[in-house]
Amino acid sequence: MSHFSRIKTKLVERVYLLAALKDLGYQVEEGDLKVGGFAGASQKVNIKVKLNLSYDIGFRETPTGYELVADWWGVRGLEKDVFLDKLSQRYAYHATRSRLEEQGFTLVEETTEKNGEVRLVLRKLA
DSSP: OOOOEEEEOSOOOHHHHHHHHHHTTOEEEEEEEEEEOGGGOEEEEEEEEEOTTSOOEEEEEETTEEEEEEOGGGOOSOOHHHHHHHHHHHHHHHHHHHHHHHTTEEEEEEEEOTTSOEEEEEEEOO
């Protein structure tokens, strides 16, 4: 019996997803890959996140964005909701910075608050 979960996300841009995973310190593989699960079951993914002493997790591209694919029963040392929250924050950080830089803004200051909130100060010269 498979324990795989497929979770829809709001992550749509590969470059920001990869940057966010890198920021969080994960080792990532790209291509036509599979993540393993209970009793040798596997699921196809486009991005695989290597986890030590655990089942790996992955992301599959869909027409509406990426979905998170994992057999959470065998994922150790990583809580699904905490992982998604941190990943979403880093994804939003990269997407926001990129879009603002495309509009001519330059990062002046970046701070991380005690609660984990990231504060960016950007400036646009006329």
